[in-house]
Every structure is written in C-alpha cells, then in structure tokens.
Amino acid sequence: MSESNPNSHLVAKSGFFTGLHPGMGTAAKGMIAFFVIFTVLNVDLAGGLYKSVRAWIEGWFSWYYISLLIGVMFFCFWLMVSKFGKLRLGDDDSRPEFGNFSWFAMLFSAGIGVGILFFGVAEPIFYFDNSGAFGYPNNPHADMVGHMEMDMLRARDAMRVAFFHWGFHGWALYVLVGLCLAYFGFRKKLPLTMRSTLYPILGERIYGPWGHLVDLLAVFGSVFGIATSLGLGSTQIATGLNVLFGLEVTLTLKIVLIVIVSVIATASTVSGVARGIRFISEWNIWLSIALLLAFVVLGPGKWLMAFFITSLGDYLWNFIPMGFWTATEAPNVAWQGGWTIFYWGWWIAWAPLVGIFIARISYGRTIREFMVGVLCVPTVAVFFWLCMFGGTAIWQEMHMAGGPAAEGGAGIIATVRNWELPGALYGTIANIGQTSWMGDMSWTAWPLSLLATVLLVSWFVTSADSGTLVITTMLSMGDENPPNKFRIIWGVGIGATAIALLMSGGLNALQTALIATAFPISFLIMAMVWGLCKSLREDPTAAPMEAEQAETPDGTHLTQDLTA
Numbered sequence: 001m002s003e004s005n006p007n008s009h010l011v012a013k014s015g016f017f018t019g020l021h022p023g024m025g026t027a028a029k030g031m032i033a034f035f036v037i038f039t040v041l042n043v044d045l046a047g048g049l050y051k052s053v054r055a056w057i058e059g060w061f062s063w064y065y066i067s068l069l070i071g072v073m074f075f076c077f078w079l080m081v082s083k084f085g086k087l088r089l090g091d092d093d094s095r096p097e098f099g100n101f102s103w104f105a106m107l108f109s110a111g112i113g114v115g116i117l118f119f120g121v122a123e124p125i126f127y128f129d130n131s132g133a134f135g136y137p138n139n140p141h142a143d144m145v146g147h148m149e150m151d152m153l154r155a156r157d158a159m160r161v162a163f164f165h166w167g168f169h170g171w172a173l174y175v176l177v178g179l180c181l182a183y184f185g186f187r188k189k190l191p192l193t194m195r196s197t198l199y200p201i202l203g204e205r206i207y208g209p210w211g212h213l214v215d216l217l218a219v220f221g222s223v224f225g226i227a228t229s230l231g232l233g234s235t236q237i238a239t240g241l242n243v244l245f246g247l248e249v250t251l252t253l254k255i256v257l258i259v260i261v262s263v264i265a266t267a268s269t270v271s272g273v274a275r276g277i278r279f280i281s282e283w284n285i286w287l288s289i290a291l292l293l294a295f296v297v298l299g300p301g302k303w304l305m306a307f308f309i310t311s312l313g314d315y316l317w318n319f320i321p322m323g324f325w326t327a328t329e330a331p332n333v334a335w336q337g338g339w340t341i342f343y344w345g346w347w348i349a350w351a352p353l354v355g356i357f358i359a360r361i362s363y364g365r366t367i368r369e370f371m372v373g374v375l376c377v378p379t380v381a382v383f384f385w386l387c388m389f390g391g392t393a394i395w396q397e398m399h400m401a402g403g404p405a406a407e408g409g410a411g412i413i414a415t416v417r418n419w420e421l422p423g424a425l426y427g428t429i430a431n432i433g434q435t436s437w438m439g440d441m442s443w444t445a446w447p448l449s450l451l452a453t454v455l456l457v458s459w460f461v462t463s464a465d466s467g468t469l470v471i472t473t474m475l476s477m478g479d480e481n482p483p484n485k486f487r488i489i490w491g492v493g494i495g496a497t498a499i500a501l502l503m504s505g506g507l508n509a510l511q512t513a514l515i516a517t518a519f520p521i522s523f524l525i526m527a528m529v530w531g532l533c534k535s536l537r538e539d540p541t542a543a544p545m546e547a548e549q550a551e552t553p554d555g556t557h558l559t560q561d562l563t564a
Helices: 022-041 043-081 100-111 115-119 122-128 152-166 168-187 194-207 209-245 251-271 273-298 301-324 330-360 367-375 377-399 412-417 421-435 442-475 484-504 507-538
Strands: none
Touching (some): 022 043, 043 168, 043 367, 100 442, 115 209, 115 377, 115 421, 115 442, 122 412, 152 168, 152 330, 168 194, 168 330, 168 367, 168 507, 209 251, 209 330, 209 507, 251 273, 273 301, 273 421, 273 442, 301 377, 330 507, 367 377, 377 421, 442 484, 484 507
C-alpha cells in the first residue's frame, strides 16, 4: 500500500486484506457474488424482476430524472462562473499532476469509452428513420414539428437528439461527482471515496455503516457497469473480426475477447495512472483522430462540416427546452422511457465510477478549470464524433441508390431496424469507399475496419482499467495507489463476471438492474450538492490548514487524526 495514504489506519495492516478495509472487501465480494449467482441461476426470473423495477421507475419517476438532470446542469453552470471557481482542488500552491492533453485523453476515455463507437452510427440513424418499427416514434421531437420525411430537416433533428443524450446533461453528472470527490479528497484531506462527499451532512458517521453503504453502491455500479460493457461490447469486436477475417461470431470468440481485454486492462491498472492508463488513453485519442480524419477526407467532408455547425447551433438553441420536455402521449412516453430516461439512468449509474477516476487525475486544478475542461471539451469532441460518424451514415442513406426509401440503398437503416447495432459502423465504413469523391476507394474498407476494431479494443481496455482502479481505491479507503494484488484480483474478477453472465444469457438482465441502481444513486447526488454548497458556504476561502490544525474552518476533520 502507498505509504502516503493518510487513511492507512482505517485499513488492514496484516493478513489477506492488507491495504484494504476488511469489512468493505468482504461485503463487496459477497454482494457481487450474490447478484451474479442469482442472475445466472434464475435468468428469466432475475430479468423479469429487474425489468419490472426499471419499468416502475421509468413509469412513475421520469419527471424526477428529468428534474434532477436539469438541476445538476444548471448548478454546474452556476458554480463554473461563481466566486468559488478560483479555488484549487488541493492546497493553494498545488498544481496539476498531468498536462492538458493527457488529462483530456484520460477523462474522455473514462467518461465515454466504447459507447461512441457502438452508438455513433446506430443512434443518429435510428432517430433519422421514420418507420416506427419498434412500436413507438423513432424521433418524436422531429414528428412534433412535422418533419416526417427523411430529408435534411429530419437529419438535423436526428443529430440534435443524439447530441442531447450525449451532451451537457450527462456530462454535468460526471462534473458534479468528480468535483465533489476532488474537493473533499484533495482540499479537505478526506478519503477519495464516495462517502467523503457526505461529510458535511453525516460528519464522522461516514466511517460507519452509512459510509460503507454508499461506497458499496458505487462498487456495485462500477463492477457491473464494466462487466456488462465488456460482455455486450465483445459482440461488436467479434463483428469486426467477422468483417476482417471471416471469423464466426460465437460465444467462444466473445469469451476469448473478454479474456484478452481483461488481461491487458489488468496489466494497465497495475502499471498505474501515470504509465499504463495514460499511455492507452493517449493512444485512443490518436487512433480516434486518425479514424475521424478518414471519415472526413474520404467521405463527404464539406457536407459533414456544414452539417456539424448547423447541428451544433440547433442543439445549443434547443437543449434547454428539450431537457424540460416530459412526454404525455403513450407512444412518446414509451420512446422517452426507452431512450432519454434510459440514458439519464445510465449516466447516473456510471457517475460514481467516472467521477472518482476524473477526480483522481484532476489534483491541483481550479474548480473553474475543472468544470470547463470536463463539461465542455469532451462534450464538443463527442458532438464532432457523432456528427462525422452518424452524419456520414445519414448522407449515405440520402444519396446512395435513390435514398433511404428505395430498395438497395445504403442499408444502414435496415441494419438498425434489425437491431444489429454492431454492424451499423462496419456497414458505413464499407460504403465510404463506394461513395468517396476520390473515386473507387473500396480498398479502404478493410484497413478502416481494422482501425475501428483496434480502437474498440483499446476503448474497452481504458474503461476496464480505470474502473478497476476506482474500485480498489474505494476499498482501500481512498489510497490513490491501492495494492497491486487487489488490482489483479478485481481485474480478473470483473472479466470472470462478464464471462459468467454472457454464458448464462444474463447480461441484458443485469444491464437493466444497473439502470435501476441509478434511482438510489440519484438521492446520493442530491445530498452531494447540498454537502458541497454547505462546505463552500461555511468555508468560502477554503484556506489551506496549518499542520497542527485539527480541523478546517467548516469543521471537516483531518483523517490522519481520526481513530479507526
């Protein structure tokens, strides 16, 4: 264990759990084992139960999720420009541990990861479609203004909805959780765990059962969030290998892929943030830039850039009223529950994992710098990605073989209607060479598919390694360099969990359960806002403490002075 951990008196000094909190370690393993066994042995029962809970939440509390996301976003905008923006996440003389490029690369990799590859084409195309093939409108925001034809107006509306689900509302959750953790962890010298954000409310009780419960909830979301992503994402990697080498997409292939990703991620986690995690995150960014440039250069670049500017302006003009929209008609209610509320729940469920990791890499930055960096830079990058990938697919549908309504068009809409989402990306790549302004560039399909598949693997690795580090950090009571033994145990355990759920068919059920965990986490987020405001109000200068001081001006005790 790191000798610099100020909370070393709270963890075991000998035995198997050396470096970890014994009770937390045991409870976390037991809780996860119970849920895995219950889901694996009773897939149908578990799936039905999780689905019922999720349906109840979406049916009765859509208004609550909508209100929460709006409140969090406006709170972040206010705090960004407030007088507290100049405070550093650390002592007044602290400075950032990582340069801007490394910082942006790591927070982007942890916050988005493989999702933008999985949904980058499929989601905008889904909203562009007008078939209503799933029993509800593909895009009620377009339908309500009469944009029913698959033309440029509907294309713009499709991109606006995609931006909405990946934009300020979701990133504001990551900003808030990450800021609270960094503030109480680096400024107040409390453990870098979720429990510390409740100190202004619970005081010393954060080291008791309530604190354990909060951290265990975060561990649950982290483990199963990564496990379900590994399991479901292995399908898209397998699809890429099928396109590249003709390998059949089988269960065995998916298991092998999970093993490979888990091994690489565990090795990256053991090497630490400054080495493995930073290197792979920066590698992701460079590969992503290369793939983006290929779409722009080979595809309809001029059209895409104009489409991006138009779509960005449309989003900025409409994202606030869209955030307040609450569906009342049955078809629209079904769409909002299946998409917007699903996304809000997914962002909330992932917030503890991503927030802790972002806090871990943000020491020394000011609150304003942190909030602008995390809220704005990744959001614009995601928008550009969605527009280049989704926009290319939309352009292909409107220009190939007479457009989307004609037989033998681009085929991307048909792929998404069949819910073959992994194939949408590779179908778009295959079409690029056929429609390039440079002539017949069909030969580019294979290398671009290879690049996309390599990028899929590296994105999965960054999600897994950052998640493993977060889990072991929480179980070691905030040690930024938790014992390597437990990094390996949890890295292997997450991979094994994904394989067990994949083999039993329980991944989709557990994904639904993960969304349901967003409900209790949402109350934790509201408490964090209250606690942060209380601490800032009582200690507006957040003055650095002298070594002999027992507590800060707002009453937060130094953890070194606590008794176990």
